[in-house]
Amino acid sequence: MFKIKNRILLLLLLGMQATLANDFNLPDLGTPSDSSLSPIKEKEIRDDIINQIYEYDLVMLDPIIADYMEKLGFRLAAHSENPQAPFDFFIVNDSSINASTYPGGLIIFFSGLFLRTENESELAGVMAHEIAHATQRHMSRFYANAKKNTIPLILGLVAAAVAAQHSDSPDAPIALATTATALNQQSMINFTRAHEYEADRVGIDTLKKAKFNPLGMADFFEKLMREKPLDERYHLPEYLRTHPLSINRVTEAKNRAKVHPTDTFVELETYDFVKERLRVFTKVIEIDNASYYKKLFKDTPSNDITQAQIYGYALSLYHSHENDMALKILNTIKSTSQTSLIIAILHANIYSEIDIDKSKVLFQKLIKIYPDSPVVIDPFIHMLIKSGDYKNKEKARNLARRLVELYPQKPNYYQLLAIANQNLGKSIEANEALATKEHIIHNNYRAVRVLKNTLKSELDYYQRARIEAKIIEYENLITDKERHREILEEKTGQRRF
Numbered sequence: 404m405f406k407i408k409n410r411i412l413l414l415l416l417l418g419m420q421a422t423l424a425n426d427f428n429l430p431d432l433g434t435p436s437d438s439s440l441s442p443i444k445e446k447e448i449r450d451d452i453i454n455q456i457y458e459y460d461l462v463m464l465d466p467i468i469a470d471y472m473e474k475l476g477f478r479l480a481a482h483s484e485n486p487q488a489p490f491d492f493f494i495v496n497d498s499s500i501n502a503s504t505y506p507g508g509l510i511i512f513f514s515g516l517f518l519r520t521e522n523e524s525e526l527a528g529v530m531a532h533e534i535a536h537a538t539q540r541h542m543s544r545f546y547a548n549a550k551k552n553t554i555p556l557i558l559g560l561v562a563a564a565v566a567a568q569h570s571d572s573p574d575a576p577i578a579l580a581t582t583a584t585a586l587n588q589q590s591m592i593n594f595t596r597a598h599e600y601e602a603d604r605v606g607i608d609t610l611k612k613a614k615f616n617p618l619g620m621a622d623f624f625e626k627l628m629r630e631k632p633l634d635e636r637y638h639l640p641e642y643l644r645t646h647p648l649s650i651n652r653v654t655e656a657k658n659r660a661k662v663h664p665t666d667t668f669v670e671l672e673t674y675d676f677v678k679e680r681l682r683v684f685t686k687v688i689e690i691d692n693a694s695y696y697k698k699l700f701k702d703t704p705s706n707d708i709t710q711a712q713i714y715g716y717a718l719s720l721y722h723s724h725e726n727d728m729a730l731k732i733l734n735t736i737k738s739t740s741q742t743s744l745i746i747a748i749l750h751a752n753i754y755s756e757i758d759i760d761k762s763k764v765l766f767q768k769l770i771k772i773y774p775d776s777p778v779v780i781d782p783f784i785h786m787l788i789k790s791g792d793y794k795n796k797e798k799a800r801n802l803a804r805r806l807v808e809l810y811p812q813k814p815n816y817y818q819l820l821a822i823a824n825q826n827l828g829k830s831i832e833a834n835e836a837l838a839t840k841e842h843i844i845h846n847n848y849r850a851v852r853v854l855k856n857t858l859k860s861e862l863d864y865y866q867r868a869r870i871e872a873k874i875i876e877y878e879n880l881i882t883d884k885e886r887h888r889e890i891l892e893e894k895t896g897q898r899r900f
Contacts (some may be wrong), residue, residue: 433626437735440506442507444506445507446507446678448506449505449508449843451845452509453509453844454845456493458844458846462495462815463493463496463681464815465680466781466782467677468677468680468684470776471674472494473492475492475527475530476534477492478613479530479534479613482612483531483535483538484535484605488537488538489536490508490509491509493509493510494513496685497514497515497686498515499516500513500645501515501516504533504534505865510530512529514681514685516529517678517681518625518678522616522670524610524616524622524670525623526619527619528606528610528615528617528619528620528621528622528624529623530601531609532603532606533602533606534606534609535603535605535606535609538605539602541600543632547561558793567893585631599891604659605657607659614668615669615670616662616666617659618662632663644766671741673745675709675710676710676711676745678711679711679714680715680745682695682715692715692719693716693719693720693722695719696719696720697716699712699716700712710736710742713732713736714745714746717736717749718752720732721749721752721753721756726753726756730750730754733746733749744769744778747765748782750765751765751786752786755786755789759786763787763790763795766779766786777809777810777813777816781816781819783802784806784819784823788826796823799823799826800823800827803819803822805818807820807836812843814843817836817837818837818840820833821833821836824836829858831862834855834856835857835873838853838877839855841853842877842880845883845885846885848886849889850877851877852889854870854873855874857870858870858874
């Protein structure tokens with residue numbers, strides 16, 4: 404597990420990558436296809452970053468939050484200038500106010516930014532802005548025009564954050580931070596606002612087409628700008644470092660938005676519930692979530708407490724193992740067609756601690772209505788795994804297999820399948836699932852190593868043939884960089900780099 408200071412450095416460096424991309428001075432915007440990286444190079448960078456955010460446990464894997472972010476992202480992407488472009492939307496579990504775009508349509512949000520928004524249109528405004536950076540290929544064009552050593556330098560800095568974790572020198576994190584600061588300052592010197600204005604213009608158009616309030620983007624940026632300190636060197640939110648704002652830019656965004664009294668917008672009620680869920684799950688060591696909600700309910704008139712805040716209170720009580728009180732609070736919520744599922748899942752989760760048989764009945768009812776939804780299947784599997792009953796463990800395995808069939812590119816579902824297999828004593832299948840997970844996050848060397856170790860077990864003909872075929876497939880995908888990294892790890896006994 405990361406020491407806190409090194410985890411923070413890693414998160415800052417992830418944000419710094421966006422800074423370097425969005426702020427580097429490009430003298431001529433041209434068209435999105437001019438002077439951009441090849442699709443192969445874009446994929447290489449994208450894969451490397453995905454590998455890192457999974458490897459260092461930065462991704463928020465909660466199925467409700469992940470599902471919401473993906474649906475919001477693809478709703479906007481469908482109305483962007485390039486609806487056919489590939490996109491991946493991730494949310495990082497950290498309280499920093501930041502978001503960043505990478506080559507290949509990779510968009511990463513920090514949970515702190517989500518929590519700082521006040522409505523769905525503000526959140527959609529930031530996401531539409533990031534999607535515009537992707538469709539206009541700002542990041543790709545930056546990399547293509549930068550010096551050839553820029554890419555390995557940036558990605559190497561992320562690796563260095565982990566190396567600092569294992570270093571015996573107390574100066575290693577300081578040196579790393581100094582390097583990051585120097586690069587960040589240089590990128591700011593070279594910054595051009597042209598890309599930001601273009602992303603605003605394109606993003607606002609996307610918001611209008613997707614039926615969000617186009618003022619959401621300008622309102623959020625204005626809010627951040629109002630909070631901007633007089634001395635920008637101190638306490639400046641990461642998003643302002645990577646996306647510098649000005650009064651002119653905010654004013655121009657407001658003028659472009661132009662909302663008419665007859666305009667109608669479509670915002671989901673689930674936004675508020677997901678926001679409270681995110682508040683509970685975001686890693687802020689100084690905050691005890693149950694205490695936060697208890698104080699909120701004590702200091703706020705009952706008429707001003709929202710249904711989403713009641714949900715957040717019940718969720719925080721559940722995570723504090725105050726299950727009876729959590730159930731009592733949850734039962735006071737008035738659900739709607741949009742919020743009924745998220746409430747029902749928490750209801751079933753709470754019962755998994757009180758009466759596991761009743762919890763199973765509740766989940767079975769939900770899965771009949773939503774047979775292909777990871778929002779239901781994922782927590783159902785977790786409930787079945789901890790029940791201890793053999794039949795429940797078998798059902799958990801079947802559901803996990805169903806999950807990876809439905810979502811074959813989600814590495815965390817293979818991890819869940821591995822656990823379900825191991826609980827049934829099926830270690831061969833568990834290792835195969837783990838190898839597939841490593842393959843998906845582009846750790847093919849490690850995947851091959853897992854499979855070769857599995858070959859030492861007693862296997863039947865079909866198992867051996869299947870595993871040997873996967874070894875051949877994955878070996879052909881191992882890069883020289885990955886091979887060097889993993890061999891070094893084996894020699895030093897250190898985890899990664």
